[in-house]
Each structure stands twice: as C-alpha cells, then as structure tokens.
Amino acid sequence: MSRYDLVDIQTNPGPFPALTMLSRCIRAEGQKLKHSLIFPACIIIPVIPAIMGSFNYLQNIGILKSQWYSLWTQFTLFYSTFFYAPLIALYCSYMWRLEHRNNNWNVFMSTPVSIPSLYLGKLAVIFYVTVITQTWVGFLYFTAGKLIGLPGLCPLEIIFWLFRGTAAAVAIGALQLLLSMVIRSFSVPIGIALIGSVMGMLISNKGLGLAWPYSLMLMGMNSNKTTNSLAGSGLPFITSALFFFLLFYLIAIWILRTKDVRT
Amino acid sequence: MSLPIIRQLSAEQKKARHRKIWLVPLGFFLFEVIWMLWILTTAHAKELVTGYLMLFYQLPILNTVILSLMITVIASRLSDMEIKGDTLKLLYTMQRPAGFFDCKYVAGTKYLLFFTAGHGMLIPVYGKIFGFGTPLKISMLFSYLAVTLCTSMILLAIQQTLSLISNSQFLPLIVGLAGSFLGLFSLFFPAPVARLVIWGYFAAFPCVEMDWNRDTRIIQYNEVSFPLYAFFAFAAAGIFIYGICRTITVKKEV
Numbered sequence: 001m002s003r004y005d006l007v008d009i010q011t012n013p014g015p016f017p018a019l020t021m022l023s024r025c026i027r028a029e030g031q032k033l034k035h036s037l038i039f040p041a042c043i044i045i046p047v048i049p050a051i052m053g054s055f056n057y058l059q060n061i062g063i064l065k066s067q068w069y070s071l072w073t074q075f076t077l078f079y080s081t082f083f084y085a086p087l088i089a090l091y092c093s094y095m096w097r098l099e100h101r102n103n104n105w106n107v108f109m110s111t112p113v114s115i116p117s118l119y120l121g122k123l124a125v126i127f128y129v130t131v132i133t134q135t136w137v138g139f140l141y142f143t144a145g146k147l148i149g150l151p152g153l154c155p156l157e158i159i160f161w162l163f164r165g166t167a168a169a170v171a172i173g174a175l176q177l178l179l180s181m182v183i184r185s186f187s188v189p190i191g192i193a194l195i196g197s198v199m200g201m202l203i204s205n206k207g208l209g210l211a212w213p214y215s216l217m218l219m220g221m222n223s224n225k226t227t228n229s230l231a232g233s234g235l236p237f238i239t240s241a242l243f244f245f246l247l248f249y250l251i252a253i254w255i256l257r258t259k260d261v262r263t
Numbered sequence: 264m265s266l267p268i269i270r271q272l273s274a275e276q277k278k279a280r281h282r283k284i285w286l287v288p289l290g291f292f293l294f295e296v297i298w299m300l301w302i303l304t305t306a307h308a309k310e311l312v313t314g315y316l317m318l319f320y321q322l323p324i325l326n327t328v329i330l331s332l333m334i335t336v337i338a339s340r341l342s343d344m345e346i347k348g349d350t351l352k353l354l355y356t357m358q359r360p361a362g363f364f365d366c367k368y369v370a371g372t373k374y375l376l377f378f379t380a381g382h383g384m385l386i387p388v389y390g391k392i393f394g395f396g397t398p399l400k401i402s403m404l405f406s407y408l409a410v411t412l413c414t415s416m417i418l419l420a421i422q423q424t425l426s427l428i429s430n431s432q433f434l435p436l437i438v439g440l441a442g443s444f445l446g447l448f449s450l451f452f453p454a455p456v457a458r459l460v461i462w463g464y465f466a467a468f469p470c471v472e473m474d475w476n477r478d479t480r481i482i483q484y485n486e487v488s489f490p491l492y493a494f495f496a497f498a499a500a501g502i503f504i505y506g507i508c509r510t511i512t513v514k515k516e517v
Contacts, residue, residue: 037433045441052448059451078447082328086440094433101347186432187339190440191287194332195294202301 021113025121032098033125038091042133045087049079050140054148068145068154069226072161075141080165080223081201082194085172085214089193091129092176093186095122100184105261115256119177119249126173134166157228164230164237165221171213171244178252210240213248271362275341275370284340288378291333296385298325303393312396316471316484318386319407323466326411327446331462334418335439337374341367342426351427351517360513364423368505371419379412403470406489413494414464417501418442421461424508428515461504468494 033039053074057064064070099108108118141162142154172193179189193214200214209215210233219237222229230237302321303314310317345351354363383404390399425435446462457463468490474483 037431037437041433041437045437045444048441048444048448052444052451055448056451078444082447083440083444086332090433090436090440093436094431097431185336185340186343187336187436188287190436191290191332191336194329194443195290198294198329199297202298 018114018117021117022120022124025113025117026124029095029121029125030128032095033129036094038094038129039132041090042087042129043136045083046079046133046137046140049075049083050137050144053077053079054144058148066226067150068158071145071148071150072141072154072158072222073226075137075144076221076223079137080218080221082197084165084169084217084221085176085193085197085200086190087133088126088130088169088172089176089180089190091126092122092173092180093189095126095177096180097186109256109261116253119252119256122177123170123173123249126177127170130169130173131166134162134169138162161220161222161228165217167238168216168220168241171216171241171248174245174248174252175213178248178255181252182255210236213244216241216244268362268366271358271366272369275366278344279341279370282340282344284337285374285377287333287336287340288374291329292378292381295322295325295329295382299385299389303389310482311393313484314393314395315386315390315397315399315403316486318389319403320469320471320473320484322382322407323410323469324447324450326414326465327450327463328443330411330415330465331418331443331446332439333378334371334375334415335422335436335442337371338419338422338426339432339435341371342423343432345427346430346432355517361509364427364509364512367427368420368423371423372416375412375415375419379408379415382411383408400486402489403486406468406470406494410468410494411465413498413501414461417461417464417504420501420505420508424512427512464497468497 053071053076056077057071057074060074064073099105111118138159141158145154176189176193179192183189196212196214197217200209200212200216200218203209203212204215204218209219216237217223219230220241299318299322302317303311306314306317345354386404386407387399422435422439425438426432429435442460442462445460446465449457449460449463450466452460452463457467470487470489471484472487474485475481476483
C-alpha cells in the first residue's frame, strides 16, 4: 500500500469505509505478488498431475470405463490428496514471509486500516490465486480429455466439483494463513499441510471428513470417485467449510489484536 | 583462514538452538506411526501373516511423498537463517565456503539419521504388537533403511543447495513439492524414465514385489533379491551429485 493510498483512506474513505479499506488492502497485497514466483507455481505444479493423470488413464483404459469421470479420478487422485493443500500453504507462506522479514510487521500493524481488513486482504488474494489454479486445472482436464479423444464436452457435474473444491479452499486458506502468521518459518506450514492432507484422506475414509478441514478439499473435489460422494450432504459440507473459515479467521484476528508483534 | 571442523559443527549446532527443527522429523515420524497403525489395523488376517513384506512394499511409496517434503522443510529451516540474516558474507571471512556447506549438510543429516533409526525400531515393534506370521529378515530391514537414508541424503544435498542459492525459499519449496509429485508418479513410469526422477528412488530398489490377482482380488507379497550393485551405483552417483551441489554453492557470489 503506498503512502498516497493511506492519505486517501484517511481523507476520502468513501461511503463504506470498511469496504474501501478492504479493497485497498486487497490491492496492496496484490501488488506484493508482482514479479513473485507464485504465478509460475500455480501454472507449473498442476501440469504434473495433468500429464501423469492422463498417462495413468491411458495405461488403464481397459479398467477405466467411465470416460470423463474416469479421467477425473486419475486427475484428482494425487492432486487433491497430496498437493492441493500444500500448494495453498505455499501461497500463504509467501504472503506472510514478506511481513516476517526485516521490520515489516511494525509497518503492517501500524497501517491505518482495521485488522480484519489486513487479514481478509491476504485471504482474498490467496483465494484469487486459488481460483486461477483451479481454473487452470479445469482447463488442463478438458484439454487432456480432448487430446485423449473423449467424446463431447466434460460433464457439468465435474465443473461443479471443481467449484466445490475451490469453495473448500476458503477454509484451508484461513487455516494456512493463520499457521503461516504464527509460525515464522516458510516451509513448516507447508509440511503441516501435507500431513493434514494425507490424514484428511484417512479421516474421510472413516466417514468423518466434515470434521477435518483438510478432508473438505478431497470431498469437495470428489477426489478419485466417479459418483458424487456428497450427494445429499451439500449443506453439511458448506456449513463445515464456513465453520472452519470463521473459526480460523476469528483466532487469527484475536491473535493479531492481542499479541505483540515480534520483528 | 578456517576454523577446525569441530568448531564449525558446534557453531551449526548452536545456530539450531531454540529453532525446534527436530519437531519437523518428529512430526513426520508420528505421522508415519499413525499411517502404519492404520494400514495394519485395516489389514486382513491373511495379509498380517506377511506383514513385514507388506510394510516393506508400502513404506517406500509413502516415503516418496512424505520424505521429499520433509527434507525440503529441514533444508529450508537450516539454510533460511543464513539467507534472512544475510550472514554468508560474514561467515565466509572465517570459514571456507566448502566447509560451511559440509557442516550445514552434517547438521541436516543428523535429523535424517534419527528419522531412519526411528523407522528401524518401529517396524519390528509393530511386528511384535500385531504378531506377524513370518519373522523379520534383518537384511531386508537394513536394505530398506539404507535406501531410505541414501536417497534422503542425496535429496538433502539438492535441497540445501537450492535453499542456499535462492534469496527466497519459494523456489526450493516448489522444487520439493513438484519433486514429491514427480517421484510418486515416476512409480508408474517405465523403468528407464523412472530412473531419471531422483525423488522416486525411495521405491526404486524394491526387496518386495506385489502380485495382485484381478479375478480373486487377492494381494500377495513376494520377496525379491535386493539389487545391490544398482544401489551401489546410485550411492556413487549420490557422491557425485553432492560434489556438484557443493561446487554450485561455493561458486555463488555473496
């Protein structure tokens, strides 16, 4: 956020000061991402499961009979289970790394905007990058399907699963932002995300996925399944994602408000 | 001018104080404890007869995903302090860059040794608890541990180099994450292609093979002879890779 923006907020907050603050924070966080490696990461990493998923599909075409749905199982098998959450964790770690370096915490906390705006600004940018990642995954899936020679367009249901997986990322984004804020290491929260994801697979296999935030991504993406595993459970899924989002958001705000910064 | 090696190692030990780096391998180890427990509690009684073979087949696959990232995190934690503090200029006035790299590497290897030793103890303990039908072959356990440690050490050299030469820890983490992904998928590649993916080497020297009967849906694990010469060749390549990594780091302008 530039000095001129701050002056502008104080002198011309607009009809909705809270929204003005938030939009400025989002813009400032977006500027911090310029020339960063986040965008190459969100493009390159999903290419790997795309190639491998398609390869695996072609290798097992005799067993995998459900065409677009079968290709989806191969795409999401490893992407959702092992790499989706660590990828979001990578984005979150990068967002906080800038504040952890030098004396940026002091600048960050003394900015004349509300603490929820600061946190939500980061979360909004994480969500934006996640949407790009998921859109890219969807594009790769469709392209791979056509290159393989699958007929017609991919089922709309799969687009919905992709969207649902993106919605679950809000809860994980809030959690990982909280972890990266508290843990000053760049890499440790990413390791936690990987362990959380793998445990998420075990927990969702036990039928307790809604109680574990990392399972929500697998369930939302309908990972490695050809039929909708959340049929009739849409509302509990959304409730769970909202609950975890609010929980981690409130904890983060409480920490930011009550704990002294360490620079 | 350079400090004696013991003092350099002691300096690395002191730098790691209060950074709780040991929590990283401990966390991953506890995760593997839970994972194995889950595998064994959900296994059929017939599978438990060949419980050791089942573990020696499944653990290398899990290691491909888990250990790649654990090593990335350890290397990043150890190297990031130098990048954040911009300490290399100062350190290189007192320490030879190559010596610095070696000591940093030893500091990281210590955690890998503890992790591998933990595995070595955990497998027989689970065997006793779950009453596996066949006895544990010590040679099989050691070959599994040797492959795990050797691959981990080679990956540590690569990740440490990346962490020391990049100003941001973003690049090493992307490489670690992508490597973990590639390693897992390399298990499905034809062997000549899979050999090009270093992250997949945790499972490249199997001492167990799986035979899945599609009609009866029964899984059977069979022992195969450990490819000793291929493993020695890999270890030799590891020394070469370490040398390249060290040269790259030493030549980096600070």
